[in-house]
Amino acid sequence: MTTSKKIVLLGHFGVGKTSIIRKFVTNEFSSDYKVTIGVHIFKKEVPVTTNDSISLIIWDLEGTDNIDLINKAYLLGTHSFIYVYDITRPVTFSNLEENVLKLKEKFPKTLLKTVANKIDLIDDINDEKYKDTLQKTDYTSSAKTGENITDLFDSIAKSFAL
Amino acid sequence: MSQQNKLRQLKELLLHEDRDEIALLQEKIRELEGIIEKQEQLASRVDPIIDKKLKQYTEDIPEKLGPTITESLKNEIANSKDQVVDALYPIIGKMIKKYIQQEFKILSDKINSQLQKSFSLKNWTRKFKSKVSGINEENLIIQELAKTEIQEIFIIEKDSGILIANFSKANTIDKDVLSGMLTAIKSFVEEAFKTGNDSLESIEYGLYNIHIQNFNSYYFAVVAHGVFDSAYKGKLEYELLNFAEKNLTKGPQKNISIKLTEYFNNDDL
Numbered sequence: 001m002t003t004s005k006k007i008v009l010l011g012h013f014g015v016g017k018t019s020i021i022r023k024f025v026t027n028e029f030s031s032d033y034k035v036t037i038g039v040h041i042f043k044k045e046v047p048v049t050t051n052d053s054i055s056l057i058i059w060d061l062e063g064t065d066n067i068d069l070i071n072k073a074y075l076l077g078t079h080s081f082i083y084v085y086d087i088t089r090p091v092t093f094s095n096l097e098e099n100v101l102k103l104k105e106k107f108p109k110t111l112l113k114t115v116a117n118k119i120d121l122i123d124d125i126n127d128e129k130y131k132d133t134l135q136k137t138d139y140t141s142s143a144k145t146g147e148n149i150t151d152l153f154d155s156i157a158k159s160f161a162l
Numbered sequence: 163m164s165q166q167n168k169l170r171q172l173k174e175l176l177l178h179e180d181r182d183e184i185a186l187l188q189e190k191i192r193e194l195e196g197i198i199e200k201q202e203q204l205a206s207r208v209d210p211i212i213d214k215k216l217k218q219y220t221e222d223i224p225e226k227l228g229p230t231i232t233e234s235l236k237n238e239i240a241n242s243k244d245q246v247v248d249a250l251y252p253i254i255g256k257m258i259k260k261y262i263q264q265e266f267k268i269l270s271d272k273i274n275s276q277l278q279k280s281f282s283l284k285n286w287t288r289k290f291k292s293k294v295s296g297i298n299e300e301n302l303i304i305q306e307l308a309k310t311e312i313q314e315i316f317i318i319e320k321d322s323g324i325l326i327a328n329f330s331k332a333n334t335i336d337k338d339v340l341s342g343m344l345t346a347i348k349s350f351v352e353e354a355f356k357t358g359n360d361s362l363e364s365i366e367y368g369l370y371n372i373h374i375q376n377f378n379s380y381y382f383a384v385v386a387h388g389v390f391d392s393a394y395k396g397k398l399e400y401e402l403l404n405f406a407e408k409n410l411t412k413g414p415q416k417n418i419s420i421k422l423t424e425y426f427n428n429d430d431l
């Protein structure tokens with residue numbers, strides 16, 4: 001049996017939301033940056049048991065530094081949010097806690113995962129300057145190398161199967 | 163002096179100027195021959211270069227002159243709209259006329275073909291309907307030919323945009339992605355215009371019409387082809403309400419897609 005679930009990716013401009021999705025859905029990566037306008041929708045089916053699978057309907061929203069500006073209707077009915085930031089640009093995670101709190105307040109029952117993307121661009125992940133932020137982050141990822149991308153979506157899909 | 167010498171001297175005296183002229187002409191002929199010969203030599207060397215340049219120039223025209231030509235045309239059209247319209251009017255008029263004639267021909271052929279099937283049950287039913295209703299048979303045939311056909315029906319969860327059920331005559335696009343996109347478009351329009359509780363009710367493209375009918379937690383999106391007039395819309399709304407009442411009042415149930423197909427597979431509403 002297949003069940004559909006809505007996943008929404010949020011975060012600042014250029015943090016790699018679209019790249020993460022493309023890597024997961026089509027296993028492709030391009031360094032050419034094409035800004036997302038409005039919303040794009042992707043789909044991928046993830047098997048969770050021998051007979052069951054979860055069809056992830058992934059909503060790729062345009063980047064914004066203020067989640068209050070997102071069309072509220074885009075967020076309604078979401079089963080899981082993925083909040084993405086760029087580990088190399090502090091401005092993209094300066095309001096991480098604030099945005100996470102807002103999402104949790106508005107959608108208390110919705111699963112939320114935070115992702116530090118572009119991990120391939122930093123020399124030392126254990127560097128002190130990243131410590132605080134990474135402690136508040138669920139996943140580190142690289143859309144370029146594919147690191148943790150499948151794990152991220154698989155874990156979300158499996159959490160729905162429980 | 164001999165007779166011969168006298169004759170030669172006389173010739174020299176008489177033909178002196180002619181000889182000079184002949185010498186001059188010969189000189190000019192030699193010069194011309196030289197020029198022609200040189201031109202041929204030159205041409206054999208220069209022509210390939212010119213040909214190559216010309217070829218390159220021709221290839222580069224769209225790139226190098228395209229923007230200039232487009233800009234000039236834009237300006238020219240902007241500055242002389244009336245003249246452009248006057249010039250294009252008869253051409254476009256003829257094209258439209260030809261298209262309409264062609265469409266009428268197709269329609270006429272279809273009507274004839276329908277009438278020729280005089281022994282079919284459908285034809286006898288139509289004749290009977292014509293007699294009873296008072297509408298002439300040709301009008302009934304035109305009505306049949308312009309019939310609205312439902313191509314696809316989606317039942318979509320209002321908030322998430324997740325597809326609950328679907329009936330489709332053509333498996334062209336991913337239904338889940340389409341449902342999401344329809345919901346995103348609907349949400350965008352409704353949010354952008356912020357007109358209270360109003361909601362998007364239809365989207366038109368070409369000969370297709372997407373009719374949207376909202377319910378509390380889900381909505382129907384019906385893709386129809388053909389004439390989508392208010393009478394058809396009314397019937398469709400009634401049938402969707404009827405279907406929802408029978409199958410969706412207790413929340414999403416199993417096999418809704420099968421029920422939807424059974425209910426709407428017949429083109430007659």
